[in-house]
Structures are given as C-alpha cells and as structure tokens.
C-alpha cells in the first residue's frame with residue numbers, strides 16, 4: 001500500500017468512526033462565503049478538519065474548515081465547508097487529499113464551487129456560472145509524484161473533466177428555478193495576489209471567462225479517481241482592470257453573502273437531480 005493510500009485509509013476510518021453507516025454518493029466543496037449550504041443538511045455530523053489525520057486545514061477567512069455529513073431528504077451528502085489552496089503553502093498532494101478522502105468515502109459525483117473574478121465582460125457581480133472546462137495555470141499539478149495505480153492512471157484523461165451531461169442538467173435546473181446561469185471556462189492561478197490588468201487581458205485572450213485560486217487541483221484529482229464533476233463559480237467581483245475599484249477579499253465575501261441564498265437553492269435542486277439520475 002502506498003504512503004498516500006495508507007494516509008487515506010486512516011483518515012476515512014476516522015470519519016467512518018464518527019458517522020457509522022453513512023455512505024454518501026454525492027460530495028460538495030463549498031468555496032469562499034458559500035459554506036452556508038451545508039447548514040441546511042439534516043441529521044448532520046460535523047467534523048473539524050483539524051481533528052482528522054493528515055487532513056489539511058484552511059487558513060482563509062470565510063472557510064470554516066469543517067466536514068459536514070448529512071442528509072438532503074433521503075440523500076446522504078458530504079460537504080466540505082472550506083478548502084485549502086496552493087498559496088497557503090501546502091504541497092500538491094495535500095491540496096488534493098480532501099478530494100481523495102471524499103472519493104474513498106464512496107462519492108461518485110463531486111460538485112465544486114468557488115468565488116471567482118469575472119473576466120468575460122458580459123458578466124456581472126453576483127452572477128453564477130457553470131464551469132464547462134478549466135485552464136490550469138497554477139504552475140502545479142496535484143498528481144506530481146509517484147502514481148498510485150490503485151487510485152487512478154498515471155496520465156488521466158481530462159477531456160470531460162466537467163461532465164457535459166451535468167452541465168446541461170444544471171442549466172435545466174437553473175431555468176426551472178428562474179435563476180440566471182452563465183456558462184464558461186474557469187482559469188485557476190496559484191494566487192495569493194490578485195491578477196494584474198495585463199494578466200486579465202491575457203487570460204481573456206486565452207479563452208477564460210472567470211478566474212480564481214482553487215478548484216483546478218480538486219478537479220484534476222477527481223478526474224484521476226474517475227469521479228464525475230460539476231463546477232459552479234460565483235462571480236464575486238469583476239477581474240482586475242475591468243472594474244474601477246481595488247480588489248479585496250472583503251468584496252469577495254460580501255458578494256458571496258448576497259448570493260448565497262440563490263446559490264444554495266440552485267445547488268440543492270441540482271443535487272436532488274443528480275441523486276435521481
């Protein structure tokens with residue numbers, strides 16, 4: 001057994017000990033300011049990341065750092081309230097570790113959410129965007145290092161990393177709920193500095209619609225493990241050089257706070273659909 005697999009087994013065993021018999025097929029990663037959705041889960045067991053062996057802890061304001069295992073109706077769901085990022089200083093394998101834990105818990109569909117800056121000039125602050133694809137410009141890859149073939153292949157295919165069928169389903173759910181939903185490509189950078197206006201012009205030319213500092217490592221690890229993924233960005237601000245004012249984490253948090261009700265409704269209805277199909 002590889003070192004990584006043995007760490008995973010230990011961590012998964014610790015989770016199972018806290019929530020015996022809980023066997024979620026759906027996982028959710030809740031980004032900056034979007035953690036509230038997990039509070040709507042019923043009969044929930046909450047586990048601090050800090051109490052789980054090898055589980056990296058989030059140091060970012062707005063990321064609670066808790067695993068919530070609970071039900072939406074009859075559907076067991078595991079939600080991560082907060083995540084870690086490369087810029088916090090974690091090694092690539094550590095950034096990928098929580099996704100692997102969800103996979104080993106039995107999750108087959110992962111919904112990843114994030115706060116992102118809008119690059120597409122038709123986007124507005126507060127828009128929600130379904131991610132169709134990403135650009136990995138983090139400079140890292142969470143799969144660097146020895147490959148554990150029991151977890152996935154050395155060279156995983158990324159052609160359908162964001163399930164095209166689920167993109168369509170999410171669009172249908174949004175339409176039915178009368179929630180406007182944008183669609184586009186997410187570019188992941190390492191951060192922690194925000195981009196310069198010149199970088200944003202470059203990223204637009206490269207085909208990106210939204211920019212952020214997360215999600216990409218999780219989706220690569222999920223693809224490696226064969227999980228189906230859906231991504232949702234909350235456009236919390238216009239990217240550098242588009243708006244007139246300075247970018248700040250406060251603006252990101254404030255917008256996420258305004259949108260969280262609509263966001264939670266969309267996510268909840270979408271998960272209901274995924275649970276059925």
Ligand code: HPA
Nearest residue numbers: 115116117211212213239
């Ligand atoms: N850039 C990078 N990451 C972000 C942004 C941004 O403008 N907004 C929220 N996360």
